[in-house]
Amino acid sequence: MNKNLEKRIELIKEYEGKLPKKIIEEIMEMAETTKIKDLRKLLERAVSEYERARIEPGEAVGIVAAQSIGEPGTQMTMRTFHYAGVAELAVPQGLPRFIEIVDARREPSMPIMEIHLKDEIKKDKQKVIEFAERIEEVLLKDVAKLEEDFAEKRVTVIFDLKALEEHEISLEEAKKKIERQARRKAKEVGDNYLVFEPGFSTLKSVRSFKEKLASTRLAGIPGIRKAAVLEEPDGSGYYLQTEGTNLKEVLLLPEVDPRRVFTNNIKEIENILGIEAARNAILIESKKVLDGQGLKVNPRHLMIVADAMTYDGEVKAIGRQGISGEKASVLARAAFEETVRHLHEAAITGEVDYLKGVTENIIVGQPIPVGTGTVKLIMKLEED
């Protein structure tokens, strides 16, 4: 019996190059209960079904992807803007978020991080809460009131001692940090206040000096404005969701599980984890949007989008600023947007259009290189 099983597993392994891993794994599960004869038949059938299901060369997959995302997208537009829900943080959902992803904006309108912790910490809720408090950024304006005196041209910082204590910041420490930010010593130091005389003459500069002081960071990680403690969906403990992101600094913390620190800021992922991680992020983030709206789009379409956006080694937007604006053909670019500018520039630089793409061939009235149009026939001369 055991020898038989070995044989079966070997048989399945022979098909490793011909079938995707997931299908091999599924068939592997059946190895124990299936006769070797049936198994062989099953594998052959799986290969022929797989070959049949594969997309054909020349198929315009990009257009199919655009339509497949666009159609449910119209549905999304209608119900996006007034969506009631209970969320820990107000996350932009639906179409606005989808546009953000596809436009490759530098920063999402609501940057969010998901921070998973090491096993030792994540089970203890108290420790997780303490950790959350420690990484939350505390600015001077959170723990003090700042008053400007325009007549005397001075700024007074009045500490809220209770708030300071809550964040475990000593007055001495705070004073040092503020003086470093102000690049000068405090003129007057009291039990709970500091007075600065910046020596500026204009009212505007006094105001901007006050603003500069207000944004002094006293504790926490820069950029992390709020951290909420949430339960892991599998019940294995707790994790954090933060408002504001700082992937690099968080990855350096010893308490976090560095494999599972995520942000919705795709550009940040590109910079710190590379282009392949960014592709993954585009895929996962766009899938999240569609799933959140209850729309069923085949993930293969999203993969095409993610691959197209990362093809050149950096994340590019879909649209004028990104991949459409960089098409090789002048006619294709002119047909998309800013027609005159593109034709004008092409004329000045003497650009050549090789008529390789779809748009330019439609313009000149030729068959397009898609589907059967991709194939060029060459007659093979009979050799005698």
Next chain:
Amino acid sequence: MVELDPEIILNHEYVPKHEILKEKEVEKLLKKYKLESKMQLPKILASDPVVKAIGAKKGDVLKITRKSITAGEAIYYRVVI
């Protein structure tokens, strides 16, 4: 500014396995896909954190083994530019 440990980058859940292809393997790849030059492959920048972490140089071809929700595993290639 402290630099991130390459191990942290390479082990992150979003980062798939990147391997540098040997010269022979590159030739085989070009033949398989009927490419005239490796520059026809998708690109990855030499400044990419993963490229730096595995020590790849300009002109190298990377084999990327992605985890795929549809196929289980998918192979992709990028040339370092």
